[in-house]
Amino acid sequence: MGNLLTLLFTGLLLHSVSAVVLEDFQVAQPPPVPRDAKQCTLQILQRDFAFSFGSAEVVTFSPPTDCGLPGSWSGITLNLTVTSNGTQFDRLGIFTFQNVEIWRTSTPEPSRGDGIIWTYIKDVTRYIPLFAKPGTFILQLDNLIQPGLDGIYSTTVHATFYASSAAHPPAKKADLIIPLSTFANNTGDDASVPPSFSLNVTLPQNSVGIYAELYASGNGNEEFWYFNAPNQFLPDLPPGITFGQGPFRELRVLVEDQLAGVAFPYATIFTGGIIPTVWRPITSYGALDLPTYFLDLSPFIPVLVDGKPHKITLDMSSAEDDHTVLQNWFVSGLLQVITDSSQKRTIGSIKSYSADPFAQTSASVSTGANGDVNFTVTATHKIHIESEYLSGSGKSTHVTWTQDLQYSNIQNYLKNGSVQNVFQHAQGNCVSLHNDIVAVADSFSYPLNINITLLSSNGSSFNAAFDHSYNRDLLPSPLITGSKISENQISSGFFNISPAGNTGNGTNANTFEYIDADGNTYGRKVTALLNNITFDVQSGNLAPVTVRQSTSVDQGLFEGSHARLPGGRVVS
Ligand SMILES: *[C@@H]1O[C@H](CO)[C@@H](O)[C@H](O)[C@H]1NC(C)=O
Ligand SMILES: *[C@@H]1O[C@H](CO)[C@@H](O)[C@H](O)[C@H]1NC(C)=O
Numbered sequence: 001m002g003n004l005l006t007l008l009f010t011g012l013l014l015h016s017v018s019a020v021v022l023e024d025f026q027v028a029q030p031p032p033v034p035r036d037a038k039q040c041t042l043q044i045l046q047r048d049f050a051f052s053f054g055s056a057e058v059v060t061f062s063p064p065t066d067c068g069l070p071g072s073w074s075g076i077t078l079n080l081t082v083t084s085n086g087t088q089f090d091r092l093g094i095f096t097f098q099n100v101e102i103w104r105t106s107t108p109e110p111s112r113g114d115g116i117i118w119t120y121i122k123d124v125t126r127y128i129p130l131f132a133k134p135g136t137f138i139l140q141l142d143n144l145i146q147p148g149l150d151g152i153y154s155t156t157v158h159a160t161f162y163a164s165s166a167a168h169p170p171a172k173k174a175d176l177i178i179p180l181s182t183f184a185n186n187t188g189d190d191a192s193v194p195p196s197f198s199l200n201v202t203l204p205q206n207s208v209g210i211y212a213e214l215y216a217s218g219n220g221n222e223e224f225w226y227f228n229a230p231n232q233f234l235p236d237l238p239p240g241i242t243f244g245q246g247p248f249r250e251l252r253v254l255v256e257d258q259l260a261g262v263a264f265p266y267a268t269i270f271t272g273g274i275i276p277t278v279w280r281p282i283t284s285y286g287a288l289d290l291p292t293y294f295l296d297l298s299p300f301i302p303v304l305v306d307g308k309p310h311k312i313t314l315d316m317s318s319a320e321d322d323h324t325v326l327q328n329w330f331v332s333g334l335l336q337v338i339t340d341s342s343q344k345r346t347i348g349s350i351k352s353y354s355a356d357p358f359a360q361t362s363a364s365v366s367t368g369a370n371g372d373v374n375f376t377v378t379a380t381h382k383i384h385i386e387s388e389y390l391s392g393s394g395k396s397t398h399v400t401w402t403q404d405l406q407y408s409n410i411q412n413y414l415k416n417g418s419v420q421n422v423f424q425h426a427q428g429n430c431v432s433l434h435n436d437i438v439a440v441a442d443s444f445s446y447p448l449n450i451n452i453t454l455l456s457s458n459g460s461s462f463n464a465a466f467d468h469s470y471n472r473d474l475l476p477s478p479l480i481t482g483s484k485i486s487e488n489q490i491s492s493g494f495f496n497i498s499p500a501g502n503t504g505n506g507t508n509a510n511t512f513e514y515i516d517a518d519g520n521t522y523g524r525k526v527t528a529l530l531n532n533i534t535f536d537v538q539s540g541n542l543a544p545v546t547v548r549q550s551t552s553v554d555q556g557l558f559e560g561s562h563a564r565l566p567g568g569r570v571v572s
């Protein structure tokens with residue numbers, strides 16, 4: 001023990017001489033904003049998130065006046081740059097502006113010595129109507145400082161506005177953005193479900209298009225929701241190995257208690273997920289920019305435009321008999337509304353409605369004499385809604401909204417639960433047509449495989465391997481450019497928890513392709529081995545002109561890393 005400690009300590013001293021700050025990043029396309037446009041960059045906030053639980057950063061933000069008339073911009077990006085040095089868990093970050101959630105992120109776990117830094121450039125062009133006026137900007141980043149946790153997230157957020165011109169016309173924008181939020185003025189505006197979250201919303205009477213965007217992430221006992229077991233099979237499993245309520249999750253939107261649409265969530269793995277050292281310096285896909293979900297609520301225009309408040313509900317349901325999930329999911333959303341040029345009320349009716357309130361599901365189990373347990377959960381959900389409406393200016397619209405979604409989840413609990421594997425696949429097609437023109441389209445496929453092997457009976461050391469994809473051909477609404485992303489991450493690593501300092505390693509191979517309807521392209525192949533970038537090629541017309549020098553950081557000791565496993569097990 002003494003020798004080992006000495007060795008580790010010497011190693012640390014050597015590293016502090018030779019190492020450099022670790023630059024973490026999530027692979028993503030650079031925002032397709034015009035680089036040659038006039039730009040105005042303003043600082044929104046600067047904050048050291050130390051003990052910040054319940055103490056969000058709340059500032060007033062006003063748009064620039066020297067990049068054209070407010071709202072006339074061709075694009076807007078946010079630059080989040082954070083440094084940290086010490087020990088800390090990953091934390092969720094929720095950006096709210098004008099009571100609308102505009103970005104959900106999470107923090108890479110820091111390390112001590114030279115620490116870490118990351119920058120993420122987020123495209124917020126679709127929120128131009130919010131940025132056109134002064135308002136309250138809130139960054140909620142609930143961090144804890146306590147014995148054993150001293151990592152502070154030192155955070156700066158800038159906004160860059162891109163002026164429009166003949167070459168770069170103003171970005172398309174909604175006439176109005178309506179929050180589906182808690183309207184809190186002192187913290188993030190997402191709601192914690194269960195129970196379901198409902199609010200009353202009043203739409204303009206001349207609405208002719210209503211497009212929803214939804215935010216959702218599983219946290220607490222729902223962080224590894226895809227590893228949860230159906231309640232009926234829990235008695236077959238070794239105790240404490242995972243949670244109940246099954247692995248199927250469906251985000252539902254209801255209008256006046258009638259189902260309007262659903263989303264099968266992508267499984268974002270946070271950077272403390274299972275093997276923290278696998279997610280350095282390449283984070284899991286989505287960790288810095290969680291995907292959101294898009295539905296066309298236009299078929300409900302006939303119900304919503306009477307000038308009265310209407311109840312809209314967001315909830316998360318499971319495949320269990322009572323459809324409930326554990327604590328907790330953070331959800332919020334917004335409606336991008338298009339209004340008619342006349343002030344007159346839109347009139348119409350829902351012509352056809354075919355949707356079960358919940359997905360159709362099945363579950364089966366196979367148990368072996370040796371105690372092995374395998375189970376499978378499947379789900380499908382089909383929705384078809386048709387409406388017709390006539391705008392005040394005399395345009396009639398026939399709108400259809402169709403969703404056809406499939407889901408399967410197979411889990412293996414082998415060798416007394418020391419092997420725990422999940423094979424999940426959520427996929428589907430969603431499309432809305434307005435007079436036969438596609439308005440919203442989402443073809444997605446999210447295969448996920450994770451194999452965990454515990455190497456000691458007390459669970460203090462383990463291996464895991466991940467194969468995770470995000471394939472999505474998405475047109476979010478007629479206001480937002482459609483894009484296609486093919487993303488795959490294959491990664492694996494080892495982690496050991498010890499009072500003398502956690503150790504671990506990891507490899508990560510990330511392949512990413514982006515193409516959009518405006519002709520922008522971006523590709524990246526990047527691999528890492530134990531904090532070192534071993535291969536990195538970017539391509540496409542969005543690729544940076546000068547490619548960043550890859551950093552080499554050799555840190556064998558991961559004192560800063562905290563791992564979490566399914567079932568709330570372990571581990572600090
Ligand atoms: C982002 O902001 C940081 C400072 O907070 C700055 O150093 C960096 O250059 C900015 N990155 C871009 C791409 O604007
Ligand atoms: C990180 O924090 C440690 C103390 O925990 C300190 O010794 C070290 O100098 C810090 N590194 C940087 C880059 O500030």
Ligand SMILES: *[C@@H]1O[C@H](CO)[C@@H](O)[C@H](O)[C@H]1NC(C)=O
Pocket residue numbers: 182183184185
């Ligand atoms: C937030 O502030 C707005 C405007 O002052 C107010 O209408 C709203 O009720 C406040 N929200 C809460 C939850 O207090």
Ligand SMILES: *[C@@H]1O[C@H](CO)[C@@H](O)[C@H](O)[C@H]1NC(C)=O
Pocket residue numbers: 198199200309311
């Ligand atoms: C919506 O408004 C109705 C009528 O004023 C009220 O009874 C109901 O509680 C409100 N619902 C919510 C979720 O605020």
Ligand SMILES: *[C@@H]1O[C@H](CO)[C@@H](O)[C@H](O)[C@H]1NC(C)=O
Pocket residue numbers: 366367368369372373374412
């Ligand atoms: C469970 O699945 C594993 C992996 O496919 C297989 O080797 C094993 O035989 C299965 N056991 C049972 C009881 O179904």
Ligand SMILES: *[C@@H]1O[C@H](CO)[C@@H](O)[C@H](O)[C@H]1NC(C)=O
Pocket residue numbers: 415416
């Ligand atoms: C499982 O645990 C039992 C009792 O603790 C033990 O006898 C058996 O050898 C273990 N089996 C395996 C495959 O580890």
Ligand SMILES: *[C@@H]1O[C@H](CO)[C@@H](O)[C@H](O)[C@H]1NC(C)=O
Pocket residue numbers: 456457458459460497
């Ligand atoms: C866990 O068990 C391993 C041996 O299998 C041992 O080396 C280690 O100290 C144990 N860890 C804890 C925290 O008990």
Ligand SMILES: *[C@@H]1O[C@H](CO)[C@@H](O)[C@H](O)[C@H]1NC(C)=O
Pocket residue numbers: 421449450451465466467
């Ligand atoms: C997980 O284990 C299965 C069965 O042994 C194997 O086919 C699959 O490739 C493994 N997954 C990863 C990501 O290594």
Ligand SMILES: *[C@@H]1O[C@H](CO)[C@@H](O)[C@H](O)[C@H]1NC(C)=O
Pocket residue numbers: 493494504505506507530
């Ligand atoms: C990670 O550590 C484990 C355990 O020491 C070792 O077996 C494995 O080869 C290491 N992997 C890499 C990529 O260094």
Ligand SMILES: *[C@@H]1O[C@H](CO)[C@@H](O)[C@H](O)[C@H]1NC(C)=O
Pocket residue numbers: 529530532552553554
């Ligand atoms: C990381 O790269 C540095 C510099 O090339 C090298 O010295 C070090 O051995 C590498 N570390 C690993 C774990 O490969």
